[in-house]
Amino acid sequence: MNSPDPTAGQAAAPHRSGFACFVGRPNAGKSTLTNALVGTKVAITSNRPQTTRHSVRGIVHRDDAQLVLVDTPGLHKPRTLLGQRLNDVVRTTWAEVDAIGFCLPADQKIGPGDRFIAKELAQVKRTPKVAVVTKTDLADRETLTEQLIAVDQLGREAGIEWAEIVPVSAVSGEQVGLVADLLVPLLPEGPPLYPEGDLTDEPEQVMIAELIREAALEGVRDELPHSIAVVVEEMLPREDRPADRPLLDVHAFLYIERPSQKGIVIGPKGQRLKDVGTKARRQIEALLGTPVFLDLHVKVAKDWQRDPKQLRRLGF
Numbered sequence: 001m002n003s004p005d006p007t008a009g010q011a012a013a014p015h016r017s018g019f020a021c022f023v024g025r026p027n028a029g030k031s032t033l034t035n036a037l038v039g040t041k042v043a044i045t046s047n048r049p050q051t052t053r054h055s056v057r058g059i060v061h062r063d064d065a066q067l068v069l070v071d072t073p074g075l076h077k078p079r080t081l082l083g084q085r086l087n088d089v090v091r092t093t094w095a096e097v098d099a100i101g102f103c104l105p106a107d108q109k110i111g112p113g114d115r116f117i118a119k120e121l122a123q124v125k126r127t128p129k130v131a132v133v134t135k136t137d138l139a140d141r142e143t144l145t146e147q148l149i150a151v152d153q154l155g156r157e158a159g160i161e162w163a164e165i166v167p168v169s170a171v172s173g174e175q176v177g178l179v180a181d182l183l184v185p186l187l188p189e190g191p192p193l194y195p196e197g198d199l200t201d202e203p204e205q206v207m208i209a210e211l212i213r214e215a216a217l218e219g220v221r222d223e224l225p226h227s228i229a230v231v232v233e234e235m236l237p238r239e240d241r242p243a244d245r246p247l248l249d250v251h252a253f254l255y256i257e258r259p260s261q262k263g264i265v266i267g268p269k270g271q272r273l274k275d276v277g278t279k280a281r282r283q284i285e286a287l288l289g290t291p292v293f294l295d296l297h298v299k300v301a302k303d304w305q306r307d308p309k310q311l312r313r314l315g316f
């Protein structure tokens, strides 16, 4: 492969395909980086931690490779059964993927949360790990340099040999392509796993439920940190509509833990729930490209975070 003509070398490069996931503490920028790589909004982002509950996949299609990104929930110290189950999902994902990107924000010092994840990561020996220093647009040169050194040091302390350390800004787009370039060689040789044009295989219902949950949490996160779950029960095209004016009926339940939380979610005279519905509906319409009637009901699922039966019903 020592051809003097670089294009000849490229043409001979084998096609690669496989899976990678981004890990990191809540708010580290995993979802935003996934979106930037895939080039469309597939995962739900917010400026508050732990919004990503489901493994949302984004697919990067290139001529030489197909990179399937699995976006896992943030690993955290389990306090409830839900927390425990989420951590199990994360560990299983780590062992199954071909590469892991550990996201560490450039503008925040490495803390106990990062060390906790690093320690856990070190135990997944087989999977190559790339340290991704995110949000570089928020750090000056000096801070960034210090962070790169600290990340190198973190690897040594935890017993991880970084395959690469790469700084990136998903917001400015700087080095986003390089992140893909560094992940691709870690994938096995093989044909594309998904048809070209597929961006995600997340079922639409799960994405819609996440959009509703995000809208419902807006502004009340401090009062209802992890107490809201959304299940889309049914999605049906409205009958008797002219072909050029379709309408999709979406019926969803918003579960809370305690009756006392009902008032917070619904708001005075139901105004809050109405606003949540309007906001979520607009986003669902944008996602599906069709007008939507959103029928949203609030239900109490007592202590659902601790009850295995409820958890299964809600898809965990």
Ligand SMILES: Nc1nc2c(ncn2[C@@H]2O[C@H](COP(=O)(O)OP(=O)(O)OP(=O)(O)O)[C@@H](O)[C@H]2O)c(=O)[nH]1
Residues within 6 Å of the ligand: 024, 025, 026, 027, 028, 029, 030, 031, 032, 033, 044, 045, 046, 047, 048, 049, 050, 051, 052, 073, 074, 134, 135, 136, 137, 138, 168, 169, 170, 171, 172
């Ligand atoms: N300035 C800047 N902000 C970023 C960048 N990447 C992410 N953010 C912001 O950081 C916040 C968290 O980003 P997410 O992508 O939701 O983080 P996450 O790691 O997926 O978070 P969880 O879902 O809670 O685990 C959001 O407000 C993003 O807009 C970046 O490159 N630059």
